Amino acid sequence: LMENYRSTTNIVNAAQKIISFDSKSSKQADLRQDMKPMRGIGPQPRVLACVDAKAEASFVVQTIQDSIASGDYKPESTVAVIYRTNAQSRAIEEACVQANLPYVIRGSSGAFYKRAEIQDCLCFLRLLRNGRDESAMKRAIKTPSRGIGDIAYQEFKLYCQKIEEFYQLKYPDRAVPTPFDVLISLTDDRNRSDSTCIVHEAPSPTEFISKRALNRFIPFSKQMRLIRNKAQTLTVADLLSSIIANLELRSHIEAISKSSSEFSDRWSNVIELRRAAQKYSDDGASLSSLQEVDGDQPAETPLTNFLDDVALVTDMADDVTDPDAADKRLVVNLMTIHASKGMEFDGVFLIGNEDGTLPTKLAIIEGEGSVALEEEKRLCYVAMTRAKTHLVMTWRREVSAFTGNTFTTMHPPRSRFLDILVGKSGAQTKASKKNASSSSRKSRTTIDNEMTSRRSNGLRPSSLPNATGRPTSRSSSSTFPRGRPPNGIRRDMSTASPARISEKSQLKPARQVQKGVSTTLGSPTRKKKLHEIQVRATLHGKSSPTLSAKARDGSIQKARSPKTERKKNSNSPLSSERMDSTWFYPIGSSVVHTRHGSGTVLPPPTSKEMLVRVQFENGSKQDFPANGQDLHLY
Numbered sequence: 001l002m003e004n005y006r007s008t009t010n011i012v013n014a015a016q017k018i019i020s021f022d023s024k025s026s027k028q029a030d031l032r033q034d035m036k037p038m039r040g041i042g043p044q045p046r047v048l049a050c051v052d053a054k055a056e057a058s059f060v061v062q063t064i065q066d067s068i069a070s071g072d073y074k075p076e077s078t079v080a081v082i083y084r085t086n087a088q089s090r091a092i093e094e095a096c097v098q099a100n101l102p103y104v105i106r107g108s109s110g111a112f113y114k115r116a117e118i119q120d121c122l123c124f125l126r127l128l129r130n131g132r133d134e135s136a137m138k139r140a141i142k143t144p145s146r147g148i149g150d151i152a153y154q155e156f157k158l159y160c161q162k163i164e165e166f167y168q169l170k171y172p173d174r175a176v177p178t179p180f181d182v183l184i185s186l187t188d189d190r191n192r193s194d195s196t197c198i199v200h201e202a203p204s205p206t207e208f209i210s211k212r213a214l215n216r217f218i219p220f221s222k223q224m225r226l227i228r229n230k231a232q233t234l235t236v237a238d239l240l241s242s243i244i245a246n247l248e249l250r251s252h253i254e255a256i257s258k259s260s261s262e263f264s265d266r267w268s269n270v271i272e273l274r275r276a277a278q279k280y281s282d283d284g285a286s287l288s289s290l291q292e293v294d295g296d297q298p299a300e301t302p303l304t305n306f307l308d309d310v311a312l313v314t315d316m317a318d319d320v321t322d323p324d325a326a327d328k329r330l331v332v333n334l335m336t337i338h339a340s341k342g343m344e345f346d347g348v349f350l351i352g353n354e355d356g357t358l359p360t361k362l363a364i365i366e367g368e369g370s371v372a373l374e375e376e377k378r379l380c381y382v383a384m385t386r387a388k389t390h391l392v393m394t395w396r397r398e399v400s401a402f403t404g405n406t407f408t409t410m411h412p413p414r415s416r417f418l419d420i421l422v423g424k425s426g427a428q429t430k431a432s433k434k435n436a437s438s439s440s441r442k443s444r445t446t447i448d449n450e451m452t453s454r455r456s457n458g459l460r461p462s463s464l465p466n467a468t469g470r471p472t473s474r475s476s477s478s479t480f481p482r483g484r485p486p487n488g489i490r491r492d493m494s495t496a497s498p499a500r501i502s503e504k505s506q507l508k509p510a511r512q513v514q515k516g517v518s519t520t521l522g523s524p525t526r527k528k529k530l531h532e533i534q535v536r537a538t539l540h541g542k543s544s545p546t547l548s549a550k551a552r553d554g555s556i557q558k559a560r561s562p563k564t565e566r567k568k569n570s571n572s573p574l575s576s577e578r579m580d581s582t583w584f585y586p587i588g589s590s591v592v593h594t595r596h597g598s599g600t601v602l603p604p605p606t607s608k609e610m611l612v613r614v615q616f617e618n619g620s621k622q623d624f625p626a627n628g629q630d631l632h633l634y
Helices: 009-020 027-033 053-070 086-098 116-129 134-141 150-170 179-185 211-230 236-246 249-256 260-283 302-318 361-366 371-384 416-422 430-456 524-539 562-568
Strands: 046-050 079-083 103-105 332-336 345-350 387-396 399-403 406-410 590-593 597-602 611-616 621-625 631-633
Touching (some): 009 416, 046 053, 046 416, 053 345, 053 387, 079 086, 086 103, 086 260, 086 302, 116 134, 116 211, 116 236, 116 260, 134 179, 150 211, 236 249, 236 260, 236 302, 345 371
Parallel strands (some): 079 332, 079 345, 345 387
Antiparallel strands (some): 399 406, 597 611
């Protein structure tokens, strides 16, 4: 029971580091901490930063496709994308569709656009697009419940048939009103000249619909008339927000949810749907015309484009796998952490590792040591240990938050669980761990706030004070590109090339930078000796000592061989090879090169040096040093 035959040593060690950090003593926690991995060392887990959810999804899909092309993943391989909340699946699903990569949703939630709350919101848009969509009409009538039963609906349906027969007989050259047009006509003034009105000599609704049923249909008719009128002026995203607000869909979703956690999950999906519609905002009003083409097919509008894209994603989710297909392909598994329990995969992508997502906002509010935060830590452990060989953890620099009727771009810090992975190791007491974590987070927040302020003023990170309060060197060799530097990473990187600085030296919390260490080093020999001192001190879990005059003069004792130190720390969860340029240049971010122009950051190349791979507007791809001066973030 104490032996792990699933995951490699590096994955188990990384997961144990998270579950054991500042953890309340429990039998189950002790068992996890003492778990002995029985497989080989395996590849190191990777931690990468992406600019937003779209870039994160594109990176995951592209990485999977590259692994398939290289032979690392075969058709029989198992790959999973794991996330904390169901709403995160939408970006991954769309990226899979665009790349023609088969996928399947595991768990009870199903595909994003097939979830009940999503269908409840989309039915009104579908009815606007096609007034003869009977399934959309039935769902709209019951969202929320309006007291319109089956008998009342059958009466309304009979009235629609009579209107159709009347127009075919009396006005064969005119377009036959759709059931949606008939619904709106219940509140029409038939004496007014309006193309959507039923002519005044048409049969009256009171001849076929009972008075009680008609009284239920009239308020619904008024609501749908308002929605149709707004569709002429509002974008798809704004129209969707108006429908949610005017029809009180939030209350409806709360009513169909069995618990507060289920409601939170459902409402997150609705917000994600609103975010998906946001990309059509530049196309103008949802419906530019009420006229239909060929009777049934509406004209191309932003609304029809949005619904077509939704249908495309939904259809691929239906047709993803055929067990008898001759050309079997690798199928990606998408699931939440809860749904992944008990499963195992050759490769796992754990996405959305930022504070507010994993762990959740509610857990963070409850504070360190709380039951909720400990549960989030266990969930992270579970997700990581689903991986047998390959583990990639990504986090987003930008996350959209829905406030009121608008989206606000937030810049959350990376997950505190990632901080544990790349933070200082060594034996510490629970109290010292807690204090260190708190201090690190305060220092990081202070620096990030200053970074944001200075970025808006056009200043570079080299002008920032470090955690000790002293400004870092302004020399070109120690200047990093604009854009928020990774949390907890030293800013005086001129002490050695990125390839030579060990992981723990690079990722040493900023508060441990010593006041006495000058960033103006002089000769390369002194740089090398200073680097050796920092590596030796860091690997022993101590802060770098203040250089004495003797050390500055070059009279330094021989440092321990870096090769010996790396061997001694070979089981460190994240090695220096896994520290890459995405901490400075998130995947998907826009950059400008002084000579080559604008481009987009791609996943970094496999190299011992810290390189940034950029694809420029002309299609060319080039690699640049992360600490170079020619590349800048927008």
